[in-house]
Amino acid sequence: MNPAIDKKMGMLVRAYCEEILDNYNAERNSVLKFKEFTLEPATITQNLWGCMQSNSSDYYYLIFECFLDEKEYTQKFSDENSDQESGEIIKLTFFIKQEVLGEGDDEKCSVFTKESNLYCSLLPFMLEFSERAWCPRVYLCRRDVLVLEDMREVGYIMYKNLLAFTEAEILSILRGLAVMHSSSIAYERFNSQIGDSFAYCLEETLLDPKCDWFRTGVDALFAVAKIHPKYTKPSELTFINLDLLNAMQSVPDMANPSLKYRNVLCHRSVWVGNVFLPLNDPDASAVFVDFKSTRYCPPIIDVLVVLFTNLNREERFKKDEFYLDFYYSEFVRNLEQNELCEDSAGISKKTFCQSYEEFHLFGLVLRGLLFTLLKVPPQFVDDHYKTIDRSQKMLAYMTDNEEFRSLMFEVLEDIIDHAMPESCPDGE
Numbered sequence: 027m028n029p030a031i032d033k034k035m036g037m038l039v040r041a042y043c044e045e046i047l048d049n050y051n052a053e054r055n056s057v058l059k060f061k062e063f064t065l066e067p068a069t070i071t072q073n074l075w076g077c078m079q080s081n082s083s084d085y086y087y088l089i090f091e092c093f094l095d096e097k098e099y100t101q102k103f104s105d106e107n108s109d110q111e112s113g114e115i116i117k118l119t120f121f122i123k124q125e126v127l128g129e130g131d132d133e134k135c136s137v138f139t140k141e142s143n144l145y146c147s148l149l150p151f152m153l154e155f156s157e158r159a160w161c162p163r164v165y166l167c168r169r170d171v172l173v174l175e176d177m178r179e180v181g182y183i184m185y186k187n188l189l190a191f192t193e194a195e196i197l198s199i200l201r202g203l204a205v206m207h208s209s210s211i212a213y214e215r216f217n218s219q220i221g222d223s224f225a226y227c228l229e230e231t232l233l234d235p236k237c238d239w240f241r242t243g244v245d246a247l248f249a250v251a252k253i254h255p256k257y258t259k260p261s262e263l264t265f266i267n268l269d270l271l272n273a274m275q276s277v278p279d280m281a282n283p284s285l286k287y288r289n290v291l292c293h294r295s296v297w298v299g300n301v302f303l304p305l306n307d308p309d310a311s312a313v314f315v316d317f318k319s320t321r322y323c324p325p326i327i328d329v330l331v332v333l334f335t336n337l338n339r340e341e342r343f344k345k346d347e348f349y350l351d352f353y354y355s356e357f358v359r360n361l362e363q364n365e366l367c368e369d370s371a372g373i374s375k376k377t378f379c380q381s382y383e384e385f386h387l388f389g390l391v392l393r394g395l396l397f398t399l400l401k402v403p404p405q406f407v408d409d410h411y412k413t414i415d416r417s418q419k420m421l422a423y424m425t426d427n428e429e430f431r432s433l434m435f436e437v438l439e440d441i442i443d444h445a446m447p448e449s450c451p452d453g454e
Contacts, residue, residue: 039063039088039122042166046173047090049165050118058092058116065089065122086122088173091115119176120165136231137318143227144317145172148213148220152291155212157363158311160202177313182302190336193345195303195312197352199296199332202311204356207325210290211371212364220291221283221322228322233278233294233392238413243395244274249417250424251438265446273387273445280327280388287324287381288372295319296331297396325373326381327388329353334389335396339436346382354378387444394437401430 040063047060068085093115123138146167153159166173177184191199214220221228232239251257251266283289293300293314304310321327333342333349354375361371368374398416399407406419424431 038124038171039065042168042171042173043090046088046120046165047092047118053163053165057095058118059095061091061093061115063088063090068121084124086124087176088120088122090118090120092118119179121162121174121176123172123174124170139169140227140229140231140320141317142167142169142172144224144320145174147227148224148291149317151217152206152209152213155209155364156205157360158202158205159313160206160209160311161314161317174315177302177315181305181307181310182313183305184302185298191298191301191332194308196332196336196349198303198308198310199301199312200329200349200353201356202314203293203296203325203328203332204353205311205360206293206314207290207328208357208360208364208366208371211288211361212366215364215366221289224322228320230278230281230319230321232319233281235275235278240278240395242411242413242416243398244271244391245415246398246417246420247274247391247394247438247441249421250434251442253421254435254438254442256435256439257442262442262446266442270442270445274391274441277388277391280385281321281323283322284324287326287377289322290325292321292323292325292328293317293319294321294323294327294331296328297335297400324381324385325357326378326385330382330385330389331392334393339440350379350382387441390437390441390444394434394441397433397437401433 043060043063047058050056051058066087066089068087123141145164149161150164153161153163162175162177164172164174210220217223231237234240248271251270254266257263257266281292281294295316295318296314300314300316302313302315304312329350333346337345357373358368361367398420399412402420402423406416406423411419420434424434
């Protein structure tokens with residue numbers, strides 16, 4: 027083990043080893059006894075969980091060496107029904123997420139605290155109402171560390187690039203979201219409303235007009251809008267210069283709890299870096315990680331994130347109805363698993379489709395924000411680019427790269443055409 031890792035993490039992990047294994051044994055109905063552990067740092071090449079804004083030093087793989095507790099084993103199981111010999115070493119792998127704070131990292135601390143609170147108090151209890159898994163099991167949840175199920179060990183894989191999902195993978199993701207959202211409603215049937223009980227850990231941290239990440243992204247989109255070749259009429263230029271920025275800055279409010287539509291627990295950051303996909307089970311749902319952006323809001327917010335960041339304009343026009351129908355059928359099916367129906371859930375097919383139209387701008391703007399980060403060379407995306415100014419580099423890259431230029435012009439055309447009021451053409 028690297029001495030630096032041992033110094034930072036070794037004592038912390040050792041103090042919790044027995045508790046981690048006790049929780050694992052209880053969950054798996056096993057009788058393993060702890061022998062030793064090792065830590066391995068996760069690296070960018072292993073495709074970190076939610077790595078877009080994270081440092082790889084915050085993530086580790088925890089490997090336990092265990093053996094069967096012979097006394098407990100004899101009491102609990104018959105030797106003839108066992109596949110394991112009592113003397114063999116059994117290895118378990120877990121995933122550790124820890125926030126290593128530096129100077130000025132208060133926001134980083136707050137989002138880790140938010141995620142830790144959700145894992146400790148809500149997510150495992152929602153899983154009890156879920157036919158399929160949609161988040162990892164948690165084996166240790168503390169203020170300073172999370173120890174989670176290693177999804178690689180149970181037949182899931184995460185992307186190693188930033189390509190868009192295929193149709194089959196989008197269906198798997200929508201299936202996972204439908205289970206998560208319906209489980210949120212089922213949970214509230216026996217407990218208080220999530221938005222009230224967990225308001226302290228459901229505040230927005232990234233999609234906020236005051237957040238540097240959001241501000242620099244919107245400024246970059248505005249810079250593209252001002253040079254868009256399609257818009258040359260005085261009325262169009264007036265709208266872009268005076269009203270477009272305000273329209274885009276209204277998007278964060280759409281992720282607030284709605285007074286019109288039924289709210290559920292939404293992941294709110296379903297992109298390739300936060301999704302594990304099943305390897306060999308076409309009926310399994312995707313599993314989501316990194317809950318730092320989780321909100322209590324209408325379920326369409328999650329669906330919009332998936333569709334608008336993976337489908338281009340032509341694909342959306344052709345397939346959005348198909349995907350919406352698939353999501354909603356899965357949502358209703360999972361409600362029925364919990365002896366609920368559309369009426370009791372408060373989300374009819376009609377209101378769901380209405381919310382898709384009403385929150386359309388959210389999907390369009392979020393698509394643009396993510397593309398300013400994911401569609402440029404990785405070396406561009408340093409702290410200055412993310413939080414100070416990304417317009418200059420992005421505009422220069424548009425000049426050099428025709429594919430990226432066309433993509434960003436399409437993104438802004440969709441935003442402007444949706445946000446701009448219809449009016450008579452100038453001079454006609």
